[in-house]
Amino acid sequence: xxxxxxxxxxxxxxxxxxxxxxxxxxxxxxxxxxxxxxxxxxxxxxxxxxxxxxxxxxxxxxxxxxxxxxxxxxxxxxxxxxxxxxxxxxxxxxxxxxxxxxxxxxxxxxxxxxxxxxxxxxxxxxxxxxxxxxxxxxxxxxxxxxxxxxxxxxxxxxxxxxxxxxxxxxxxxxxxxxxxxxxxxxxxxxxxxxxxxxxxxxxxxxxxxxxxxxxxxxxxxxxxxxxxxxxxxxx
Amino acid sequence: xxxxxxxxxxxxxxxxxxxxxxxxxxxxxxxxxxxxxxxxxxxxxxxxxxxxxxxxxxxxxxxxxxxxxxxxxxxxxxxxxxxxxxxxxxxxxxxxxxxxxxxxxxxxxxxxxxxxxxxxxxxxxxxxxxxxxxxxxxxxxxxxxxxxxxxxxxxxxxxxxxxxxxxxxxxxxxxxxxxxxxxxxxxxxxxxxxxxxxxxxxxxxxxxxxxxxxxxxxxxxxxxxxxxxxxxxxx
DNA sequence: AATAAACATTGACTAAAGTCAATTCGAGAC
DNA sequence: GTCTCGAATTGACTTTAGTCAATGTTTATT
Numbered sequence: 001x002x003x004x005x006x007x008x009x010x011x012x013x014x015x016x017x018x019x020x021x022x023x024x025x026x027x028x029x030x031x032x033x034x035x036x037x038x039x040x041x042x043x044x045x046x047x048x049x050x051x052x053x054x055x056x057x058x059x060x061x062x063x064x065x066x067x068x069x070x071x072x073x074x075x076x077x078x079x080x081x082x083x084x085x086x087x088x089x090x091x092x093x094x095x096x097x098x099x100x101x102x103x104x105x106x107x108x109x110x111x112x113x114x115x116x117x118x119x120x121x122x123x124x125x126x127x128x129x130x131x132x133x134x135x136x137x138x139x140x141x142x143x144x145x146x147x148x149x150x151x152x153x154x155x156x157x158x159x160x161x162x163x164x165x166x167x168x169x170x171x172x173x174x175x176x177x178x179x180x181x182x183x184x185x186x187x188x189x190x191x192x193x194x195x196x197x198x199x200x201x202x203x204x205x206x207x208x209x210x211x212x213x214x215x216x217x218x219x220x221x222x223x224x225x226x227x228x229x230x231x232x233x234x235x
Numbered sequence: 236x237x238x239x240x241x242x243x244x245x246x247x248x249x250x251x252x253x254x255x256x257x258x259x260x261x262x263x264x265x266x267x268x269x270x271x272x273x274x275x276x277x278x279x280x281x282x283x284x285x286x287x288x289x290x291x292x293x294x295x296x297x298x299x300x301x302x303x304x305x306x307x308x309x310x311x312x313x314x315x316x317x318x319x320x321x322x323x324x325x326x327x328x329x330x331x332x333x334x335x336x337x338x339x340x341x342x343x344x345x346x347x348x349x350x351x352x353x354x355x356x357x358x359x360x361x362x363x364x365x366x367x368x369x370x371x372x373x374x375x376x377x378x379x380x381x382x383x384x385x386x387x388x389x390x391x392x393x394x395x396x397x398x399x400x401x402x403x404x405x406x407x408x409x410x411x412x413x414x415x416x417x418x419x420x421x422x423x424x425x426x427x428x429x430x431x432x433x434x435x436x437x438x439x440x441x442x443x444x445x446x447x448x449x450x451x452x453x454x455x456x457x458x459x460x461x462x463x464x465x466x467x468x469x470x
Numbered sequence: 471a472a473t474a475a476a477c478a479t480t481g482a483c484t485a486a487a488g489t490c491a492a493t494t495c496g497a498g499a500c
Numbered sequence: 501g502t503c504t505c506g507a508a509t510t511g512a513c514t515t516t517a518g519t520c521a522a523t524g525t526t527t528a529t530t
Binding site: 143144181182184185188189203 | 496
């Protein structure tokens with residue numbers, strides 16, 4: 001994975017990449033490792049080389065809300081720049097991961113000095129905004145089985161017209177929290193989705209004759225068309 | 236209202252403000268006026284001088300999801316810059332409003348040419364991200380009465396320690412949709428909130444001896460402390 | 471002041487999701 | 501292969517929110 005090829009870093013200056021190279025630290029972490037806590041003093045932002053990382057917050061009364069669950073190629077912690085250098089969420093490794101850290105100061109400097117880079121980063125922020133908009137919309141409009149259907153569709157190659165196999169990238173309990181439901185609800189909702197669309201489930205593997213079945217079931221309750229445009233833009 | 240005083244436009248160049256002045260159009264609209272539709276070709280972004288505007292999307296099966304409801308001093312439609320010049324939502328006036336339109340091109344130009352302005356706009360986007368994060372969190376963790384309590388708290392002056400009076404800024408039906416619930420649910424949830432916190436309700440006016448009652452009821456199910464920091468930052 | 475239209479509330483019922491407890495399943499340790 | 505622990509499922513039940521229909525209330529309009 002080359003930093004320069006990441007869409008978030010497009011338009012970075014040579015000096016920026018030099019600094020990143022020099023000041024980066026790569027480390028491997030196993031499941032459960034806490035990378036930082038909400039409100040921690042922030043010096044670094046992070047890039048996921050492999051594995052999965054959960055971003056979340058906790059409330060006074062003990063419940064947890066999952067902000068996002070990210071995979072290879074995504075960065076996190078970078079928004080601390082705009083939050084008085086404090087992380088706006090906690091970050092935990094949820095599947096064995098290789099993580100690279102970079103100084104926030106380098107990012108801040110590059111934004112200030114390199115206009116194209118800044119514009120590019122704004123595009124990324126706008127894209128994330130759409131992502132969150134969609135989450136909120138789905139939380140409001142879709143029921144549990146529909147949300148799962150949508151989640152599966154977004155894991156798949158949406159160009160595929162024939163039979164499709166999808167693997168859940170992390171524990172079902174985590175998928176449940178990502179979708180804002182209880183594990184029990186997830187389990188029952190997945191059964192219902194199976195009953196209503198004819199998909200086949202074997203542990204973390206889901207098979208179907210065609211994506212169509214899911215599309216009809218889930219995408220009627222979404223304000224965007226299938227296939228999801230935002231997935232292409234990112235690639 | 237002076238453009239230069241709006242925090243979103245801080246650091247704008249003189250030339251930028253000249254262009255805005257020259258190319259702006261102000262108009263008054265009554266309730267129900269559609270300003271633009273989701274996916275419309277976008278030429279302008281908008282500033283609310285007075286009144287309220289609802290941003291929303293609709294799904295194939297006819298349900299509506301409210302993205303946000305904005306008041307004086309807020310801009311909208313500006314993110315079309317990053318969406319191939321198409322509006323990412325529909326916009327409708329929900330309380331009689333005075334709206335100023337500006338060419339998106341001017342904004343785009345200023346972002347490209349004025350680094351400080353771009354940085355400032357990124358801060359605004361980051362702030363909005365936190366806003367959405369919170370919405371999603373509350374939708375997951377808080378129940379209907381708690382969400383209403385939180386909504387009321389955010390309408391109030393949170394420094395106040397004595398008796399407080401809050402006026403709902405728009406119809407209860409709209410508040411309901413803003414909070415992601417049905418009007419009937421809103422009505423019942425407000426009664427429950429009244430029963431559990433002792434607030435007094437007269438139509439769109441809500442009174443209480445102190446904000447404390449609401450804080451205890453709602454803020455335990457939130458990952459932020461009371462008072463809400465983000466409200467100060469904006470002022 | 472009378473009327474209509476939109477908004478708001480209430481009741482009765484249904485549907486969806488959460489909770490708690492009891493098993494069952496399955497991947498890794500030994 | 502067997503054991504163990506966490507993950508996943510299932511059942512029974514409760515709570516919460518949505519739906520549909522009826523009825524008040526308010527506000528604007530003539």
